[in-house]
Amino acid sequence: MTSSPIATLLLDWYADHARVLPWRVPPGGEAPADHVYRVWLSEVMLQQTTVAAVRPRFEAWVERWPSAADLAAASEEQVMAAWAGLGYYARARNLVKAAREVAGRGGFPTTEAELRELPGLGDYTAAAIAAIGFGEDAVPVDANVERVVARLFAIDEPLPKARKAIRENARAVWPRGRAGDFAQAMMDLGSSICTARDPKCLLCPLRAHCAGYAMGEPERLPVKPPKKAKPDIRGTAWWIERDGQVWLVRRPAKGMMGRMRALPDDGWTARADGSGPAPLAGEWQDVGAIEHTFTHARLTLTVKRLEPREEPSGEGEWWPIARLDHAGLPTLFAKAATRAKAAID
DNA sequence: AACACGGGGGT
DNA sequence: ACCCCAGTGTT
16 A cells, blocks of 8 residues: 555655654654553643643653652642643543553553543544554544645645545545554644644645645635633632632533632632632732633633631631742632732731 | 633744 | 644543
8 A cells, every 4th residue: 555645745744843752762762661552641631732832741741740650649630740830620520540450551552542531532543543552554633634634635624624635635645554654743743834723835745736825815724613602701710819828629520620629719710700709808908900711711810818807607728828839829820829929918 | 512721932 | 913832631
């Protein structure tokens, strides 16, 4: 079976232009013993998250937990704190579950179909690990591949209906035996040449084969559905301070930032303003508000401060304010904490 | 099929 | 001030 001209051109381009990334084996290089673990971790971190944001977090992570067995032995609490700031926290909960399943069965699955059963691995990630991690002829279709293929074949049907045609065309050009390198080549092309806006077609190794380029305005593709406006919502977070410590709670398992450490709040959700009572009676000092944008809403969070005599009710813990950086707060609450501390001075 | 789920980087 | 992103799980 011979490769398509597109595969040959892109693999040749990749041989000269591959990005150097901490989880990547250079084209032609030898995979390390922990390769699958590193590919798995990088792929999960890269779900809806940019390379620039992932890179330093990946390095710190593999230093702390060099293998799936190490990660399986960690507490979920440690892992959640280590994930703080990366967002989509279900990924961290699933990462622990998956690590324990992998450790329990004595190693990673060795097929795409088995990988797909691990928590947190959908169609894309299972295919990416199979192709990049151990060379299976899998076809991982992410947003980069969608964009490149939609342009190469001038698929102008709007997403998500276009996905079937995109997947079929991707399969048609994907080279057997080089699935992993080709996947990474598509990522690099999508990130540096075939970008969402202002693609650099004059530098593209596939230009001569690109129907989108031939038609003009390849940047229109893929066609995306209109997105809806984000509602503005409001909420309150409570900064309860005593003897250089602040009262932190653990968020419920369900919903936003599930099981993450946090400041107590008034029960706002991404769909509604909060209205819950303060966890203590007293003279609350308004220390200002912070803005934070989620996927589905823009939140204005008012921060109120109190130095109480009695203990707050309910589950929680006193945390030294000087060590708040180590509490593993999601970015929203880290911002709120910064606001509260600024008001103290 | 539609929605919930965070955050940061690029322009 | 948007737009985008190496998506997955639930309803």
